[in-house]
Amino acid sequence: MAYRAKIKITLRPSILDTQGKAVHHALESLNYQSVAGVRIGKYIELEVAESDESTASRITDEACKKLLANPVMEDYSFELEQIGQAN
Amino acid sequence: MAYRAKIKITLRPSILDTQGKAVHHALESLNYQSVAGVRIGKYIELEVAESDESTASRITDEACKKLLANPVMEDYSFELEQIGQAN
Numbered sequence: 001m002a003y004r005a006k007i008k009i010t011l012r013p014s015i016l017d018t019q020g021k022a023v024h025h026a027l028e029s030l031n032y033q034s035v036a037g038v039r040i041g042k043y044i045e046l047e048v049a050e051s052d053e054s055t056a057s058r059i060t061d062e063a064c065k066k067l068l069a070n071p072v073m074e075d076y077s078f079e080l081e082q083i084g085q086a087n
Numbered sequence: 088m089a090y091r092a093k094i095k096i097t098l099r100p101s102i103l104d105t106q107g108k109a110v111h112h113a114l115e116s117l118n119y120q121s122v123a124g125v126r127i128g129k130y131i132e133l134e135v136a137e138s139d140e141s142t143a144s145r146i147t148d149e150a151c152k153k154l155l156a157n158p159v160m161e162d163y164s165f166e167l168e169q170i171g172q173a174n
Contacts, residue, residue, distance in 0.1 A: 008130045027154065030153060032146060034135055035133050035135055035146065038132070038133050039131070040129065041131070042127065042129065043127075043130035044127050045125070046114075046124065049122075063117075063119060067114065067117065068110070
């Protein structure tokens with residue numbers, strides 16, 4: 001089996017999101033007054049060719065911790081979706 | 088009511104994801120051989136202070152089309168979550 005990991009990486013709520021502020025201002029200037037709280041993060045998909053879900057989950061978690069997310073400033077969450085046979 | 092829009096913006100499958108390739112190589116060098124198909128996109132959260140879900144959905148869709156996503160290179164999808172009273 002293989003799994004597709006869908007990972008969301010977001011800035012921690014206490015960290016100022018300057019990119020989000022810029023997008024918020026741009027939306028206001030386009031007359032979307034009801035939009036607020038814009039937060040911008042990353043969305044990453046991986047295919048993990050492992051036969052069991054717990055191994056795929058462990059590998060995804062390690063990849064987030066070691067490489068994809070900055071543990072000081074960012075939180076991450078992911079879900080796994082089965083996508084068929086591994087090679 | 089207000090709604091939180093959770094937006095995923097991904098490169099279209101036909102577009103080469105150079106950032107994803109770089110992350111894939113980094114994962115290989117960390118000895119994660121079972122990981123492939125790395126695709127990197129954006130994850131954006133907005134709070135939309137509208138009383139009905141269809142208006143919130145329309146505003147989120149317009150924001151994606153006009154500002155957040157590049158319609159030539161990117162696809163987007165979003166879900167709405169009710170988060171309580173609007174101001």
